[in-house]
Amino acid sequence: MRAIIIGAGIAGLAAALRLHQAGWETLLVERAPARRGGGYGVTFGGIGYDGAERMGVLAELKRRAFVTRELVYRKPSGERRFALSGETIAATMGKKAFNILRGDIEAVLYEAVAEHTTIRFGTTITAVEQDADAVRVTLSDGGTEQADLLIGADGLHSATRALVFGPEEDYRLDLGHRVAVYMLKERPEGLPEGTTGSISSGGRTFAMMSVGDGRTAAFFGYRTDGARARASLEELGELYGDMGWLVPQALEGLKTAESVYFDSISQMVVDRWSKGRVVLLGDAAWCVTLFAGYGSSLAVGGADRLGAALERHGGDVLAALAEWEAELRPEAEKKQQLGRRVKGVYAPRNPLLLELTQLPLRLSSWGPVRRLVERKFQLAG
Numbered sequence: 024m025r026a027i028i029i030g031a032g033i034a035g036l037a038a039a040l041r042l043h044q045a046g047w048e049t050l051l052v053e054r055a056p057a058r059r060g061g062g063y064g065v066t067f068g069g070i071g072y073d074g075a076e077r078m079g080v081l082a083e084l085k086r087r088a089f090v091t092r093e094l095v096y097r098k099p100s101g102e103r104r105f106a107l108s109g110e111t112i113a114a115t116m117g118k119k120a121f122n123i124l125r126g127d128i129e130a131v132l133y134e135a136v137a138e139h140t141t142i143r144f145g146t147t148i149t150a151v152e153q154d155a156d157a158v159r160v161t162l163s164d165g166g167t168e169q170a171d172l173l174i175g176a177d178g179l180h181s182a183t184r185a186l187v188f189g190p191e192e193d194y195r196l197d198l199g200h201r202v203a204v205y206m207l208k209e210r211p212e213g214l215p216e217g218t219t220g221s222i223s224s225g226g227r228t229f230a231m232m233s234v235g236d237g238r239t240a241a242f243f244g245y246r247t248d249g250a251r252a253r254a255s256l257e258e259l260g261e262l263y264g265d266m267g268w269l270v271p272q273a274l275e276g277l278k279t280a281e282s283v284y285f286d287s288i289s290q291m292v293v294d295r296w297s298k299g300r301v302v303l304l305g306d307a308a309w310c311v312t313l314f315a316g317y318g319s320s321l322a323v324g325g326a327d328r329l330g331a332a333l334e335r336h337g338g339d340v341l342a343a344l345a346e347w348e349a350e351l352r353p354e355a356e357k358k359q360q361l362g363r364r365v366k367g368v369y370a371p372r373n374p375l376l377l378e379l380t381q382l383p384l385r386l387s388s389w390g391p392v393r394r395l396v397e398r399k400f401q402l403a404g
């Protein structure tokens with residue numbers, strides 16, 4: 024059995040690895056000219072944790088995990104408001120979850136699968152046709168490929184989805200926020216190693232995260248209502264001009280950043296993830312957004328379960344896809360609902376709402392409550 028996978032991100036690489044383990048041959052098609060790295064810190068857990076364990080990559084992922092020793096909430100001036108300790112953060116995450124750089128998840132999956140797949144970089148998909156027996160794909164290098172299954176793992180702006188399911192606008196649900204994330208060349212002195220600092224004010228959030236080995240990620244997220252709706256990356260300086268602390272250093276770092284993630288926060292609401300022998304996986308299918316904090320985990324868990332379903336059904340790809348979707352959809356939809364709930368309270372413009380939404384966090388930073396929280400989550404974990 025053979026699969027063509029479009030996109031060598033977390034979902035695509037995980038699918039290539041799991042399908043190889045199920046005895047499939049795979050071809051990965053990636054638009055970027057080479058492997059991408061860096062990104063931002065994500066929390067990895069849930070079905071992704073179990074999937075990674077079954078695929079044999081959990082130990083390596085854990086080895087690259089980073090620990091946040093302190094999360095400091097600051098005023099726009101940089102003054103400290105309150106902080107969560109490393110113990111509190113770890114306790115609320117539970118035992119089967121850890122923080123890791125998005126690029127490190129990709130690196131671990133790539134290293135595990137590189138020898139067992141073919142990757143065509145700098146290439147994309149331009150046409151798809153299928154019949155009862157096979158799917159045929161035309162690629163941007165002029166080549167054509169045939170397979171038993173085509174997996175669209177090409178992210179939020181999936182070309183596979185556009186070709187087979189229809190235009191992005193038919194499925195995209197914008198959550199009214201935009202985000203810019205990138206790695207800094209070095210960690211500014213004001214950010215102690217292993218800590219994160221965060222500022223939220225007037226519908227804008229800024230965070231700087233030390234993710235181990237001197238690596239540092241900068242994060243800007245803001246509401247896109249009113250005049251900000253079309254703000255470009257170049258206008259980030261204006262948008263955050265009144266903020267102090269390490270905001271100026273982060274803006275300076277933007278000028279030399281190797282790759283910047285700058286996009287709207289949008290979900291994908293696709294009523295069927297497969298059409299015949301074409302299936303969507305990861306952000307291309309469901310994009311739960313960073314508000315749900317579970318996209319990488321769902322991508323890996325989804326790939327693991329897809330491979331398992333294909334294994335169970337042998338040559339019956341359509342039966343496998345139907346069973347896989349029935350099993351996974353409730354989990355993805357639950358996380359999408361969480362993302363939509365968080366949308367309203369994330370980076371509120373109203374200072375009172377900001378105080379209210381941060382009240383539980385502020386309380387958790389206070390000794391007696393902190394101990395209670397740590398105990399409660401440890402008992403549950």
Ligand SMILES: Cc1cc2nc3c(=O)[nH]c(=O)nc-3n(C[C@H](O)[C@H](O)[C@H](O)COP(=O)(O)OP(=O)(O)OC[C@H]3O[C@@H](n4cnc5c(N)ncnc54)[C@H](O)[C@@H]3O)c2cc1C
Nearest residue numbers: 030032033034054065066178182305306316317318319320
């Ligand atoms: C700021 C932020 C914080 C996050 N925090 C968390 C978190 O705490 N926990 C968590 O689990 N998740 C988190 N996520 C979500 C997570 O990063 C994504 O859900 C996950 O990376 C999705 O992986 P993917 O492979 O589906 O898509 P992508 O990572 O978008 O990968 C798609 C791949 O396809 C390639 N591609 C795109 N178009 C084409 C094309 N036309 N042809 C060929 N290739 C193409 C791209 O170059 C890329 O390599 C966060 C996301 C953001 C933005």
